[in-house]
Amino acid sequence: MFNERSLPMLATLVVFFVLYGYGFVEYKGFRDSLVLTNLLTDNAFLIVTAVGMTFVILSGGIDLSVGSMIAFIGVLMASLITGFGMHPILAMIISLVVGTAFGAIMGYIIAHFEIQPFIVTLAGMFLFRGLAYLINLDAVPINHPFISDLADIYISVPGRGGLTFIAIVMLLAVAAGIIVARRTRFGMNVYALGGDTQSAELLGVPIKSTQIRIYALSGFFSSLSGVVFAIYTGSAYPLAAVGVELDAIAAVVIGGTLLTGGVGFVFGTFLGGLIQGVIQTLIAFDGTLNSWWTKIAVGGLLFLFIILQKVIVHWVRRYSGNRGSA
Amino acid sequence: MNKQFWLKHQKAIGPVVSLLVIILGTALLTPGFLKLQMIDGHLYGSLLDVLHRGTPTALVALGMAVVIGTKGIDLSVGAVIAICGAVAAVLTVNTDWPVIVVLLAAMGAGMACGLWNGFLVAVLGVQPIVATLILMVAGRGIAQMITGGQIVTFHSDTLNAIGNGFFLAVPIRVWIAIFIVAFTMFLMRKTALGMFIEAIGANARSSRLVGIEARTLVVIAYMFSGLCASIAGIILAADIRGADANNAGLWLELDAILAVVIAGGALSGGRIYLGLTMIGVLIIQTLTTAILTSGLPAQYNLIVKATIVLLVLLIQSPRTRQTISAYLARKGARKDV
Numbered sequence: 001m002f003n004e005r006s007l008p009m010l011a012t013l014v015v016f017f018v019l020y021g022y023g024f025v026e027y028k029g030f031r032d033s034l035v036l037t038n039l040l041t042d043n044a045f046l047i048v049t050a051v052g053m054t055f056v057i058l059s060g061g062i063d064l065s066v067g068s069m070i071a072f073i074g075v076l077m078a079s080l081i082t083g084f085g086m087h088p089i090l091a092m093i094i095s096l097v098v099g100t101a102f103g104a105i106m107g108y109i110i111a112h113f114e115i116q117p118f119i120v121t122l123a124g125m126f127l128f129r130g131l132a133y134l135i136n137l138d139a140v141p142i143n144h145p146f147i148s149d150l151a152d153i154y155i156s157v158p159g160r161g162g163l164t165f166i167a168i169v170m171l172l173a174v175a176a177g178i179i180v181a182r183r184t185r186f187g188m189n190v191y192a193l194g195g196d197t198q199s200a201e202l203l204g205v206p207i208k209s210t211q212i213r214i215y216a217l218s219g220f221f222s223s224l225s226g227v228v229f230a231i232y233t234g235s236a237y238p239l240a241a242v243g244v245e246l247d248a249i250a251a252v253v254i255g256g257t258l259l260t261g262g263v264g265f266v267f268g269t270f271l272g273g274l275i276q277g278v279i280q281t282l283i284a285f286d287g288t289l290n291s292w293w294t295k296i297a298v299g300g301l302l303f304l305f306i307i308l309q310k311v312i313v314h315w316v317r318r319y320s321g322n323r324g325s326a
Numbered sequence: 327m328n329k330q331f332w333l334k335h336q337k338a339i340g341p342v343v344s345l346l347v348i349i350l351g352t353a354l355l356t357p358g359f360l361k362l363q364m365i366d367g368h369l370y371g372s373l374l375d376v377l378h379r380g381t382p383t384a385l386v387a388l389g390m391a392v393v394i395g396t397k398g399i400d401l402s403v404g405a406v407i408a409i410c411g412a413v414a415a416v417l418t419v420n421t422d423w424p425v426i427v428v429l430l431a432a433m434g435a436g437m438a439c440g441l442w443n444g445f446l447v448a449v450l451g452v453q454p455i456v457a458t459l460i461l462m463v464a465g466r467g468i469a470q471m472i473t474g475g476q477i478v479t480f481h482s483d484t485l486n487a488i489g490n491g492f493f494l495a496v497p498i499r500v501w502i503a504i505f506i507v508a509f510t511m512f513l514m515r516k517t518a519l520g521m522f523i524e525a526i527g528a529n530a531r532s533s534r535l536v537g538i539e540a541r542t543l544v545v546i547a548y549m550f551s552g553l554c555a556s557i558a559g560i561i562l563a564a565d566i567r568g569a570d571a572n573n574a575g576l577w578l579e580l581d582a583i584l585a586v587v588i589a590g591g592a593l594s595g596g597r598i599y600l601g602l603t604m605i606g607v608l609i610i611q612t613l614t615t616a617i618l619t620s621g622l623p624a625q626y627n628l629i630v631k632a633t634i635v636l637l638v639l640l641i642q643s644p645r646t647r648q649t650i651s652a653y654l655a656r657k658g659a660r661k662d663v
Contacts, residue, residue: 062455109636113643118399118455119587122580123635130628137625246463259456292470292571299464306452306460 007312008256008305009268015254015301016271019278027285033159037167039277044170045070045229047273049244050251051177052221054269057252058181059214060194060261061117065106065124066222067244071237072128073099073226075135078142078236088146096223102128103219107212117215125245132238139237142230150231166228173224177266180217190214194261250298251276254305258313275301341589341605344638348609349373352616359619369495372619377496380611381503382407382558382575387582387607388507388600389551392514394586395598396547397527398447398454403555403582405465406439407575410559412472415569418480425484429560436556437549439465444545462579469571479568489564499561506557510550511600523547524598581610584631588638 023030049066056063073095080091106124110117153165163171181187189210192200201207230236255272257264279297283289353359362371386403393400414432417423423431439461446457491498514520525533526540534540558578563569585606589599613634617627640646 109640113640113645115639115643119583119635119639122583123632123639125580125632126628126635127632130625130630130632133625134629246459249459250463253456259453290470290475292467292475295467296464296471299460299467302460302463306456307450310450310452 005263006256006265008258008263008309009265009271010256011305011308012254012256012268012271012275016275016278019275019282023278023282023285030281030285033157033161035161035281037157037161037163039274039281040167040170041164041232043273043277044166045225045232045241046244046247046251046276047170047270048173048225048228049222050248050255050269050273051173051266052218052225053245053248054177054252054255054257054264054266055181055190055214056117056218057249057257057259058194058261058264059190059211060197061110061211061214062121062249063106063215063218063222064118064121064245065102065128066218066225066248067241068125068128068132069099069102069219069222070226070229070241070244071239072132072135073223074230074236074240075132075140075238077227077230078140079135081142081144081147082140088144088150092227095227096220099223099226100216100220103222104212104216106219107215110215111208111211121215129238136236136238139235141235147231147234151234166232169224169228173221174266174270177221177269181266186210186213191262194263196262247276247298248273250302254298254301256305256309258309259306338602338605340641341602341609344588345605345609345612348612348616352612352620356616356619356621359616364495368492372615374496376608376611376615377500379615380607381497381499382562383578383581383585383611384503384604384607385506385554385558385561386551386575386578387585387603388510389554390579390582391586391589391598391600391603392510392523392547393454393551394583395520395523395527396544397530398544398547399458399583400443400548400551401455401458401579402439402443402461402465403551403558403579404575404577405462405469406436406552406555407559407562407578408466408469408569408571409439409472410436410556411563411569411574412469412478412571414485414560414563415478415480416472418482418485419478425482432560433553433556436552436554436559438552439555440549440552441545443552444548447548448541448544466571469569469574473569473571475571477568477570481567482564485560485564486567488561489567499565502557502561506554507600507604514598514600519543520598527597581607584635585610588635 023035029035049070053063053066076098077088077091077095080086080094081088086094102124106120109115110120150165153168154162155168156162181190189200189205192203192205193207193210193214197207226241229241233240251272252264252269253259253272254275255264255268255270257268276294276298279301280291280294283291283293283297349360356372359372362369362373364370386407390400390403410432413435414428417428417431418425421428443458443461446452446460447454450457487498488502489499493501514523522533522538522543525536525538526543530540555575559575562574586599586603587606588609589602589606610631613630614627617630
């Protein structure tokens with residue numbers, strides 16, 4: 001466990017505790033459990049998206065379509081519920097299936113036509129945003145007793161805090177991500193693919209079908225995030241979640257996953273998403289800093305972690321006799 | 327025209343034909359699309375509008391084509407546009423410096439951004455997507471810091487002229503773009519610079535072995551991209567007479583990358599097609615203008631763009647080429663029998 005692969009994630013853990021500890025010491029209000037549970041709720045959609053993105057980046061790819069997917073799924077779900085009078089559960093299932101299918105199609109194009117993921121998912125990004133506009137141009141409220149019931153679920157924890165439904169969904173998604181990554185054959189294949197595609201192929205990893213499944217999985221997680229986002233805001237908006245793909249990539253990188261693929265942990269991504277939330281909360285508690293400092297701070301952290309990864313990789317190469325295990 | 331000409335310009339056929347088809351198609355759907363009018367000594371018309379609206383994209387795509395030639399990518403150009411627009415606006419409002427100094431300062435800011443990207447890529451060896459992602463995330467925050475979080479509006483006759491003025495019946499910004507594109511083409515084709523950059527993109531190691539100073543050239547490529555983005559930023563700020571840190575140049579990097587890809591520039595590097603990239607820009611801009619003038623709701627814009635990009639990608643993909651060449655080989659073999 002204590003090797004060069006987990007070092008970046010340990011660094012992430014330290015950064016999280018340092019930031020959270022700073023808030024704990026500096027601000028009285030920060031000590032309440034409400035801050036922590038709000039952190040889970042407010043960053044749920046980002047973390048759910050980032051879990052899917054972790055698999056994509058572990059395999060050495062990238063998915064730029066996730067932000068548009070969140071907006072598209074939200075608008076789709078809203079129109080199914082309010083426009084077609086569908087029960088929310090059915091609407092959610094349809095939304096998840098549609099999102100997963102779109103992810104699989106992108107994966108198919110990437111795997112079979114050998115086009116760079118970057119460009120295919122870029123086209124996907126335009127397409128989903130366009131489809132969202134096509135369904136609806138304005139923000140629409142999602143009014144359904146079932147949705148408000150879900151939004152009202154609140155499991156109290158010591159202090160004033162409590163877990164909301166979407167925080168629970170997020171935690172379950174993270175747990176599922178960890179299990180899929182570490183305990184299934186598919187997860188192992190993803191790591192193998194990102195480590196070295198050629199050796200993976202020689203070892204019998206089905207490259208193409210794994211790639212399709214990776215992007216389908218990312219489609220599933222980002223559409224789940226769309227559902228979470230719709231419950232969180234109680235509405236759907238085609239311009240929602242602009243730029244979330246970058247936040248998700250940042251969460252994955254800050255979480256210690258190597259962008260070259262092959263090394264990283266879903267739990268690290270969870271921490272990476274929380275760190276972005278903590279930065280935001282700290283800036284809100286400070287009160288004198290403007291919100292744009294969040295972007296600068298996240299950019300700075302991104303830089304630090306990339307440098308850290310470089311140093312570790314360099315260090316490992318040097319001391320493991322050029323085997324280049326990272 | 328002889329066979330050699332066709333062979334030499336084989337790559338150009340697809341993009342050029344696509345552009346003509348799109349222009350003709352639009353002209354059929356929207357009467358008056360091809361009409362150009364002279365009003366008060368200025369040319370007006372949809373085609374000129376395409377050029378006018380397309381100049382920022384063209385400039386950004388120019389820098390992007392060079393960066394992609396080194397096997398890189400520059401995601402930060404949108405943020406750089408916001409930063410440089412902010413610098414130009416704030417200096418115009420808060421100082422009484424001559425316009426030329428303000429412009430040089432904004433361009434300097436763009437080159438500094440490029441230097442940072444180039445440093446990460448060439449010196450620290452960070453992947454280009456990641457290296458430029460940092461500035462993409464942080465850049466708009468920096469731009470907001472410069473403008474104090476507000477949309478800074480300004481008045482300057484020279485900047486207004488850059489944004490909306492005319493020279494010899496054609497918008498000044500189009501002249502600026504033509505001049506920069508022509509100068510870059512000259513540098514890339516008539517000096518060794520272009521060959522060096524393509525050599526780095528094709529094979530960084532062997533180019534170093536033949537003595538090409540790869541690091542410096544990569545840094546220069548990113549600085550050039552930053553410079554192009556800064557000029558686009560100045561034009562966009564001058565156009566609306568203000569700097570909007572949140573929205574200036576939003577998603578322009580994607581249009582620029584699409585322009586390079588549509589033109590057949592492989593993202594794997596080693597090739598710079600500046601002329602074709604400009605045709606790619608015209609294709610994207612004509613499509614946008616065509617959708618707007620055709621009366622189709624603007625929301626179709628993204629879907630049409632995405633569909634066309636996917637089609638172009640599928641046609642250009644190695645798999646399709648293999649299938650076609652296998653088909654042609656079979657056909658050829660049958661003929662031989």
